[in-house]
Amino acid sequence: MSVDAPKVPVKFTVKDYKSDLHNDWCPGCGDFGILTGIQMALAQLNLDPDKVAVFSGIGCSGKTPHYIKAYGFHTLHGRVLPVATGGRLVNSGVTVLALGGDGDGYGIGAGYFVNTGRRNLDFAYLVHNNNVYGLTKGQASPTLSKGKKTKSMPEQAIQDGINPIAMAVAAGYTFIARAYALEPKYLAGIIARAIQHKGSAVVDVLQTCPTYNDLYTKEWYEGQDLPEKRSRLYKLEDQGFDGKVHDPTDAKEIIAKKAAAVARSYEAEPIPIGVYYEIELPTYEDAVNQRIPALAEKPLVEVDVFNRDVTPLLEAMR
Amino acid sequence: MQKNQLTWMIGGPQGSGINASAEVFAKACSRAGLRVYANIEYHSNIMGKHSFYRVRVSEDDVRSYREKTDILVALDHETLSGDDRRWGTHTGHLHEVSEKGGVIFDSDIGYEPPAGRPGVSFFGVPFMQIIKKALEEVGKGEQARRYEVMKNVVALGSSLALCEFPLELVSEVIIGQFKGKRSEVGQLNVRAARLAFDYVRENFEAKDFPYRLQPHREPKARLLAKGYEIMAIAKLKAGCHFQTYYPISPATDESVYLERQQRDHNLLVVQCEDEISSINMAVGAAHMGVRSATATSGPGFALMVEGIGFASITEAPGPVIVMYQRGGPSTGLPTRQEQGDLQFVLHPAQGDFPHVVIAPGDMRECYQDVFSAFNWAEQFQLPVIVMPDKKLAAAYTTIDKLELKYDKIERGKLFTGSEWTPVEASGREIAAGNGNGHSGNGHAPAADVKEYLRYAFSEDGISPRSRPGLPGGRYWSTSDEHDPDGHITEGVAMRMAMMHKRMDKLPLIAKTIPKDQQYALHGPEQADLTVVGWGSTKGTILDAMKVLEERGRTINFLQCRLMRPFPAEDVERILRGAKRLALVEENYSGQLGALIREQTGVLIEHRILKFDGRPYSEDELVAAFEDAFAVSAPQRVEVVTNVG
Numbered sequence: 001m002s003v004d005a006p007k008v009p010v011k012f013t014v015k016d017y018k019s020d021l022h023n024d025w026c027p028g029c030g031d032f033g034i035l036t037g038i039q040m041a042l043a044q045l046n047l048d049p050d051k052v053a054v055f056s057g058i059g060c061s062g063k064t065p066h067y068i069k070a071y072g073f074h075t076l077h078g079r080v081l082p083v084a085t086g087g088r089l090v091n092s093g094v095t096v097l098a099l100g101g102d103g104d105g106y107g108i109g110a111g112y113f114v115n116t117g118r119r120n121l122d123f124a125y126l127v128h129n130n131n132v133y134g135l136t137k138g139q140a141s142p143t144l145s146k147g148k149k150t151k152s153m154p155e156q157a158i159q160d161g162i163n164p165i166a167m168a169v170a171a172g173y174t175f176i177a178r179a180y181a182l183e184p185k186y187l188a189g190i191i192a193r194a195i196q197h198k199g200s201a202v203v204d205v206l207q208t209c210p211t212y213n214d215l216y217t218k219e220w221y222e223g224q225d226l227p228e229k230r231s232r233l234y235k236l237e238d239q240g241f242d243g244k245v246h247d248p249t250d251a252k253e254i255i256a257k258k259a260a261a262v263a264r265s266y267e268a269e270p271i272p273i274g275v276y277y278e279i280e281l282p283t284y285e286d287a288v289n290q291r292i293p294a295l296a297e298k299p300l301v302e303v304d305v306f307n308r309d310v311t312p313l314l315e316a317m318r
Numbered sequence: 319m320q321k322n323q324l325t326w327m328i329g330g331p332q333g334s335g336i337n338a339s340a341e342v343f344a345k346a347c348s349r350a351g352l353r354v355y356a357n358i359e360y361h362s363n364i365m366g367k368h369s370f371y372r373v374r375v376s377e378d379d380v381r382s383y384r385e386k387t388d389i390l391v392a393l394d395h396e397t398l399s400g401d402d403r404r405w406g407t408h409t410g411h412l413h414e415v416s417e418k419g420g421v422i423f424d425s426d427i428g429y430e431p432p433a434g435r436p437g438v439s440f441f442g443v444p445f446m447q448i449i450k451k452a453l454e455e456v457g458k459g460e461q462a463r464r465y466e467v468m469k470n471v472v473a474l475g476s477s478l479a480l481c482e483f484p485l486e487l488v489s490e491v492i493i494g495q496f497k498g499k500r501s502e503v504g505q506l507n508v509r510a511a512r513l514a515f516d517y518v519r520e521n522f523e524a525k526d527f528p529y530r531l532q533p534h535r536e537p538k539a540r541l542l543a544k545g546y547e548i549m550a551i552a553k554l555k556a557g558c559h560f561q562t563y564y565p566i567s568p569a570t571d572e573s574v575y576l577e578r579q580q581r582d583h584n585l586l587v588v589q590c591e592d593e594i595s596s597i598n599m600a601v602g603a604a605h606m607g608v609r610s611a612t613a614t615s616g617p618g619f620a621l622m623v624e625g626i627g628f629a630s631i632t633e634a635p636g637p638v639i640v641m642y643q644r645g646g647p648s649t650g651l652p653t654r655q656e657q658g659d660l661q662f663v664l665h666p667a668q669g670d671f672p673h674v675v676i677a678p679g680d681m682r683e684c685y686q687d688v689f690s691a692f693n694w695a696e697q698f699q700l701p702v703i704v705m706p707d708k709k710l711a712a713a714y715t716t717i718d719k720l721e722l723k724y725d726k727i728e729r730g731k732l733f734t735g736s737e738w739t740p741v742e743a744s745g746r747e748i749a750a751g752n753g754n755g756h757s758g759n760g761h762a763p764a765a766d767v768k769e770y771l772r773y774a775f776s777e778d779g780i781s782p783r784s785r786p787g788l789p790g791g792r793y794w795s796t797s798d799e800h801d802p803d804g805h806i807t808e809g810v811a812m813r814m815a816m817m818h819k820r821m822d823k824l825p826l827i828a829k830t831i832p833k834d835q836q837y838a839l840h841g842p843e844q845a846d847l848t849v850v851g852w853g854s855t856k857g858t859i860l861d862a863m864k865v866l867e868e869r870g871r872t873i874n875f876l877q878c879r880l881m882r883p884f885p886a887e888d889v890e891r892i893l894r895g896a897k898r899l900a901l902v903e904e905n906y907s908g909q910l911g912a913l914i915r916e917q918t919g920v921l922i923e924h925r926i927l928k929f930d931g932r933p934y935s936e937d938e939l940v941a942a943f944e945d946a947f948a949v950s951a952p953q954r955v956e957v958v959t960n961v962g
Contacts, residue, residue: 050788074796089603091785
């Protein structure tokens with residue numbers, strides 16, 4: 001990280017979030033769209049790069065933080081959510097963004113995907129969903145449907161794919177959306193909303209892998225093979241769909257909105273993108289602040305705990 | 319008459335309240351100025367299986383149990399005669415009762431004292447009748463069944479009558495445990511204890527009983543604590559901000575203790591979905607700049623291992639992991655003792671990486687080592703593992719005073735916002751001489767640029783650490799091999815430099831940690847027998863040595879404490895100067911022996927090993943050491959508990 005003349009721009013631009021590291025993704029990779037989407041979202045929200053921490057798992061997507069000028073943590077395969085959770089819990093002064101691949105989040109890290117939803121911690125999680133394990137050269141990921149075969153697979157997928165949106169609903173995420181990597185502007189808007197959302201937000205980002213996924217290509221998403229040549233994606237809001245729970249105390253509305261989100265998530269073609277479900281509920285941090293009142297005033301990392309008096313605890317052992 | 323030298327034991331089905339009984343007794347004795355070592359043996363079961371709690375009381379420091387019990391209290395038949403399951407798990411404790419000892423039993427269990435123990439006195443006490451009487455006095459006579467758990471105070475009252483210990487001391491402890499709304503129940507318990515006390519005095523010739531406990535007139539104020547409490551308090555004292563855990567015996571108690579302290583001490587405790595989550599949350603928190611920790615046992619540690627390598631390669635300033643050993647392998651013996659994880663904890667994950675492993679031998683060392691662990695984690699930016707065991711976690715022991723010899727908080731090198739890593743430390747030359755093209759981070763090498771690099775090279779291998787949120791302290795980190803900027807590299811020269819940067823921490827740590835925290839030679843400098851051991855066997859070895867010294871033997875004990883980095887030179891010198899060596903461990907293979915041979919080349923051939931899930935008794939080690947003096951050729955000795 002170079003240190004230029006100290007400058008505190010009033011307004012950050014996309015450029016302020018770009019690291020100067022050489023990028024080694026394949027040409028045309030969907031990750032470029034997601035990277036741009038993240039940088040655009042950070043600029044939209046005008047977040048100070050020093051106050052942003054991006055956490056990733058392992059795989060092609062895992063390299064994303066290296067290309068973002070912010071604090072970057074490239075962690076372990078499947079464990080990005082626990083690492084990000086630990087980071088978030090002790091420093092509420094920093095915006096935490098977690099991201100990883102579909103194998104990372106829905107396969108090896110599935111347990112953390114579920115339990116992070118349960119906690120409703122205040123951070124956003126992006127899943128780069130391209131149906132394959134790219135960095136290991138194209139094996140089926142947990143989102144590839146049964147019977148499908150991409151070009152480097154010797155046989156058709158023998159297991160079925162999971163439905164991440166329905167899984168997120170069941171786990172308890174309070175902001176659930178889907179976007180498409182090759183529409184970075186729309187994606188950026190969704191990411192910005194996910195970051196701004198108070199609670200656990202998940203965005204499943206449909207993504208192309210030009211090297212290994214020859215089924216769900218840019219052309220496929222664009223519907224170039226269809227007679228009417230229309231996109232295989234549509235925006236939920238264009239059909240007047242509203243996933244937001246307006247009265248979080250209304251159990252009936254919650255059930256209806258969850259059911260609607262799940263129903264839409266099973267639509268095969270065209271695929272809905274946009275916000276499936278959104279609700280504002282007390283976060284894990286809210287509950288923690290009630291237990292530890294000092295944390296309502298400042299992040300744990302800034303609380304001085306080096307002069308604790310443990311004498312009463314020892315006295316209690318007489 | 320034997321004064322203030324006694325082992326008392328209570329046995330019964332799990333869930334019957336024997337813990338309360340034994341702990342009240344232990345506390346009353348400790349407050350009376352006597353020293354106590356109390357240990358529980360129980361099954362991995364919630365209710366019904368046999369458990370027992372042994373309290374050894376003495377005038378002198380005691381750190382282990384004796385095989386003989388002077389007063390045995392039996393709440394059920396099984397405690398006396400064992401179980402009748404296929405492949406019975408034990409044969410009862412009657413055979414453990416000392417020659418002139420006493421057995422107090424619930425006369426409702428239909429027990430007929432056997433003829434084979436003429437010296438032993440048997441006291442049948444009608445437990446439920448006494449409880450009923452106490453309840454009748456407050457008009458609750460018909461509710462006796464609901465108060466069955468009060469059997470444990472009846473047991474206590476009866477025992478005190480035998481050894482003439484003033485009931486008031488026990489009543490005080492009981493009242494202290496039932497505060498506020500529950501004070502009425504406390505009074506009821508005190509009353510039941512009194513009725514039991516009087517029953518024994520009136521119905522038996524207790525005066526002839528040869529064991530007496532006499533409180534000191536001016537008792538010294540001491541602590542009576544369990545190891546997990548001490549380790550939790552050490553974490554608080556060290557400024558731990560953040561603790562994660564997943565429930566597992568025998569580690570859970572520490573985290574639950576800390577959970578209770580959250581509000582008063584600004585500490586956040588998180589119960590995770592598994593230990594992989596526990597370790598990784600703790601690593602994330604450490605990178606974020608707080609002192610973070612977790613606690614687990616073998617099966618949980620087996621899940622954590624990838625996180626340890628991750629913390630080490632990313633030079634996270636932590637976490638501190640307290641790893642409570644229990645009987646392995648796999649789920650093994652969840653509630654029992656073993657020192658079977660040393661080699662595992664020394665080699666937890668793939669690749670070569672630095673971490674610190676220390677094994678405290680007693681309560682004071684637990685307190686010091688857990689405290690120091692946080693300093694080392696931050697000073698050397700790596701994970702630190704403290705490895706006690708079930709015996710240390712659960713044993714209830716009198717401690718004179720708990721203080722830290724090394725009590726300074728050291729946070730290591732910090733990025734302050736005004737310090738910039740000079741370019742010459744940035745590793746550019748290394749990358750440039752690499753022959754592999756770019757420097758890995760794409761910066762154009764320019765000598766006049768100063769920058770902050772999280773993994774900058776430095777004289778001692780330690781780079782000042784930043785944390786998210788600090789202006790200008792931005793950095794990247796990755797579990798891949800990386801350059802000083804924290805970006806991935808596979809370059810040959812950078813790989814070499816980074817491996818050395820990390821691995822060179824080990825000799826630095828060895829130089830920094832005080833010698834007396836690394837190992838200790840207890841006893842005379844020169845002895846006919848040198849015993850080598852580690853961890854919680856320390857107390858038992860010292861107790862056994864005392865017995866042997868009284869018999870005129872010269873014996874000393876090399877206690878290994880710092881396992882990584884290992885003080886190989888000093889250990890080798892001591893071992894090569896010893897006349898006769900005996901290794902003492904509570905595992906099958908002699909894991910410290912393997913480490914010593916690896917590090918020093920010295921093979922300790924005489925091995926005393928125990929792996930039946932129970933700690934050594936003082937008697938077992940006295941016998942094993944006598945053997946070690948006598949044998950003409952070294953051998954492998956497997957010690958097995960005389961099952962109770």
